[in-house]
Amino acid sequence: MNFKILADILLISSRDTIFELSLSPKRIGAKPGIIAAFHSWQKNLEPHPHTHCLISGGGLNERGEWVTTKGMFLFPYQAARALFRGKMNDALKKALEKDRLILPSDMRSQQFINLLNKLGRKKWNVKIFKKYRHGSGVATYLARYLRGGPIANTRIKQITESHVVFNYGREEEKLLSLPLEEFIRRILTHVPPPKAVLVRSYGLYAQAKKKNLNIARQTLGQGRVELPRKILWQDAVKKSDPSKTSCPTCGKALILTQTIEPFNRESRMNSPPGTHGMIICGSH
Known part of the structure; x- marks a missing residue:
């Protein structure tokens, strides 16, 4: 029930932590580009909200000059952990004050504040990786991870009338058997609400900052940003x-003649069953 607001808080807190540390003269003193993705699951499909942030290896300073990151790490782990923890706690408290959070029925507002204060004294988990040589490879990995959703079909090892058995191990196989109802419940826990934006671009990668991105690319000897070619459905189908x-x-090529709008409340009573979101094609 708090999926969208918590995803917003986590993504924005991650962004602001990275920007504040990066803009500090002690670091690179420049604003980098960020591609941030929100994930809500762990391998066993239980809730584990977290963000993956891909960060450029430098940024533009106030004079519009490219500044490269120093060393193999963007900033110290301890500094990022403490700053992120403070921003998350502050954002959650403000969301509670504005009645944007729905608390459990048996929890009062003060109990929630006490819990945040207790968690604020603990060590939080922030992982910072070394600089990668090939950014495109990292972006491709994240894209595949996003497209796969909470669980890939290859991880499901057995389905019976009562249970689903799947692998939740990382390097070695570990099997978990769940009742069908529990497996479905865990999957549905990670279905985002409508209009939830879970992959975002900030800094140099923001839509409104293409000019700055082109300046950075020119400094690094790269060409201007080119929009990817729109993939036609025919091209996608040809691959499979x-x-x-x-x-x-x-035998003639199929062409698109009509697109039926996806299902919504207004069309519930008027749309024929089984047609929502279908593409109707006809030959020349």
Whole structure:
């Protein structure tokens, strides 16, 4: 029930922590680019909200000059952990004050504040990786991780009438058997609400900062940003089954003639069953 507001707080707190540390003269004194992705699961499908942040190896300072990061790490682990913890706690308290959080029925507001204060004295988990040589490889890895969702089909080892068995190990196989109802419950826990933006771009990578990004790319000897070519459905289908792009009757190429709008409350009573979001195609 708090999925969207907690995702917002986690993403924004991560962004602000990175910017504050990066802009400090003790660090690089410049604003980098960030691609941040929110994840809500761990390997056993239990809730584990966290963000993955890909950060450029430098940024633009106030004079519009590119500044490269110093050393193999962007900033110290201890500094990031303490600053992030403070920003998260402060944001959660403000959300509570504005009635944006829904607390459990048996928890009072003061109990929630006491819990935050207690957690604020603990050590939080912030992991900072070394600088990568190939940023495109890291971005590709994250993209595949996002597309896969909470669990990949290859991790499911057995399905019976009552249970689902899947692998939740990382380097070695560890099997977990869950009742069907529990497996479905855990999956549904990670379904984001409508219009929740869980992958965001900040700093140099923000949509409104393409000019700054091109300045940085020029400094590094790279070309201007080019928008990726729009992939047609025919191109996507050809990779899996080229025969599906042609009419099975006449053999001519299929073309898009109509798109049925996806399901919504207003169209619930008027839409024929099984047609929501379908693409209707016809041959020349």
